[in-house]
Amino acid sequence: MHRMYGPIFFVSILGAFREIAAASQHINKDLTNHYNARFHVYEEPYNIDFTYHNYEQMSRFLRTTSLRFQNLTALYSIGKSVKGRDLWVMVVSSSPYEHMIGKPDVKYVANIHGNEAVGRELMLHLIYFFVTNYGSDPYITWLLDNTRIHILPSMNPDGFEVSKEGYCEGGQGRYNARGFDLNRNFPDYFKQNNKKSQPETEAVKEWVSKIQFVLSGSLHGGALVASYPFDNTPNSLFQSYTSAPSISPDDDVFQHLSLVYSRNHGSMYQGLPCSPSQPGFKNGITNGAQWYPLTGGMQDFNYVWNGCMEITLELSCCKYPPASDLQFYWEENRVALIKFLAEAHRGVRGFVIDENGNPIERASIKVKSRDVSFLTTKYGEFWRILLPGIYKLEVYANGYLPREVEFRVVEQHPTSFNVTLYRASRHPIEDETGSNFYNGNRDHTNRDHVIHFRPHSGTNTASEANSGIFSSLSNGFNSFVNNWFG
Numbered sequence: 088m089h090r091m092y093g094p095i096f097f098v099s100i101l102g103a104f105r106e107i108a109a110a111s112q113h114i115n116k117d118l119t120n121h122y123n124a125r126f127h128v129y130e131e132p133y134n135i136d137f138t139y140h141n142y143e144q145m146s147r148f149l150r151t152t153s154l155r156f157q158n159l160t161a162l163y164s165i166g167k168s169v170k171g172r173d174l175w176v177m178v179v180s181s182s183p184y185e186h187m188i189g190k191p192d193v194k195y196v197a198n199i200h201g202n203e204a205v206g207r208e209l210m211l212h213l214i215y216f217f218v219t220n221y222g223s224d225p226y227i228t229w230l231l232d233n234t235r236i237h238i239l240p241s242m243n244p245d246g247f248e249v250s251k252e253g254y255c256e257g258g259q260g261r262y263n264a265r266g267f268d269l270n271r272n273f274p275d276y277f278k279q280n281n282k283k284s285q286p287e288t289e290a291v292k293e294w295v296s297k298i299q300f301v302l303s304g305s306l307h308g309g310a311l312v313a314s315y316p317f318d319n320t321p322n323s324l325f326q327s328y329t330s331a332p333s334i335s336p337d338d339d340v341f342q343h344l345s346l347v348y349s350r351n352h353g354s355m356y357q358g359l360p361c362s363p364s365q366p367g368f369k370n371g372i373t374n375g376a377q378w379y380p381l382t383g384g385m386q387d388f389n390y391v392w393n394g395c396m397e398i399t400l401e402l403s404c405c406k407y408p409p410a411s412d413l414q415f416y417w418e419e420n421r422v423a424l425i426k427f428l429a430e431a432h433r434g435v436r437g438f439v440i441d442e443n444g445n446p447i448e449r450a451s452i453k454v455k456s457r458d459v460s461f462l463t464t465k466y467g468e469f470w471r472i473l474l475p476g477i478y479k480l481e482v483y484a485n486g487y488l489p490r491e492v493e494f495r496v497v498e499q500h501p502t503s504f505n506v507t508l509y510r511a512s513r514h515p516i517e518d519e520t521g522s523n524f525y526n527g528n529r530d531h532t533n534r535d536h537v538i539h540f541r542p543h544s545g546t547n548t549a550s551e552a553n554s555g556i557f558s559s560l561s562n563g564f565n566s567f568v569n570n571w572f573g
């Protein structure tokens with residue numbers, strides 16, 4: 088341990104600066120505590136108990152973790168609540184400070200309703216489980232080596248502070264400090280959302296616009312079910328009581344993701360109702376609108392605006408159960424929480440590049456017949472979760488000829504390939520205003536009506552693309568999937 092002291096101290100200072108840069112205003116007040124924590128962090132045993140952590144206690148746990156596991160975690164704040172509390176995000180990954188090129192970023196968001204407290208505590212335990220099992224548990228090691236996991240344990244810290252332990256129902260603490268329901272506060276594809284956008288919502292919107300998250304879970308309480316898009320429906324005014332599903336183009340994928348959670352959960356799959364007055368759910372999953380339609384929800388926003396596959400996980404019949412139940416909830420959810428994130432490694436991934444091999448940023452990508460598009464990152468990366476089958480990828484970028492590539496997805500490992508776009512020699516394709524069913528308010532438009540060019544046979548098609556940097560990942564994933572968690 089002694090020989091490690093120098094480097095650890097250096098990185099520790101670096102970590103502290105990054106954290107200070109992320110937190111803005113009340114850091115001075117906390118500075119003394121912060122440095123005390125840094126100097127004592129290696130003296131105290133690192134642990135997390137099954138009690139509820141208020142904002143101060145949660146912040147302390149996250150800081151301690153970030154100081155103690157500097158090669159595995161990074162702590163940043165995406166903004167502040169109405170009352171000035173930081174919206175902490177902890178990254179857990181073998182590359183916590185840098186996006187790993189070609190590898191997916193995923194996230195969990197908990198406690199969007201302040202009085203739904205189980206998910207918030209589960210996130211702290213999940214962080215603890217990750218950092219204490221990395222290097223010894225091969226599956227966790229593989230997951231953190233190949234995925235960047237962002238965890239926002241509390242999107243509504245103000246609501247949590249006024250919530251009461253033991254209150255299974257009701258609305259005290261559900262809303263933010265201005266009385267807004269944050270899961271009704273996002274832009275909505277189906278209906279105009281006139282609710283004034285709240286700082287917590289703005290912070291999340293900016294966050295998800297900067298990082299291309301592939302997969303996400305939003306953690307709630309008050310029911311036991313995995314609910315998937317769409318939450319809203321074109322005519323919800325008339326369908327509020329009719330339980331009609333609102334089917335998204337990726338319905339098969341969303342059902343699969345929801346089943347991965349419910350089947351790996353201790354009891355969700357049974358679909359039992361929480362009380363006689365509540366519905367049961369076949370296999371523990373439901374379409375959001377079929378349960379009840381809502382406007383301004385976070386999961387539809389993630390999907391339509393950012394191409395991120397988010398589902399809503401209702402983890403406990405009691406919204407804020409006694410702390411003595413927390414260990415039970417952790418054991419019910421642990422495997423499901425981990426296996427759900429690994430689903431980011433299913434489907435297709437790759438890079439969009441130009442003729443010289445340079446990445447093309449913000450190319451618009453769509454899987455044919457799935458009219459929700461998404462954008463490549465600044466490294467030209469794309470990911471899409473898909474079930475086994477044969478698909479066509481449609482790729483568009485300003486100044487380039489559009490392209491369509493057929494590929495196959497198999498069960499065992501993600502399909503990976505590059506798509507090369509060729510410059511349009513004349514009449515650069517710009518300012519197209521093709522209307523698209525799901526283009527939301529995004530600053531790009533899809534161009535469904537432009538001519539699609541078939542790829543030249545044998546050029547950058549999926550069949551020749553499984554060599555390269557993903558082959559080791561694919562093989563690793565395959566063996567781990569087969570060998571771990573059944």
Ligand SMILES: [Zn+2]
Binds near residue numbers: 203308
């Ligand atoms: Zn909720």
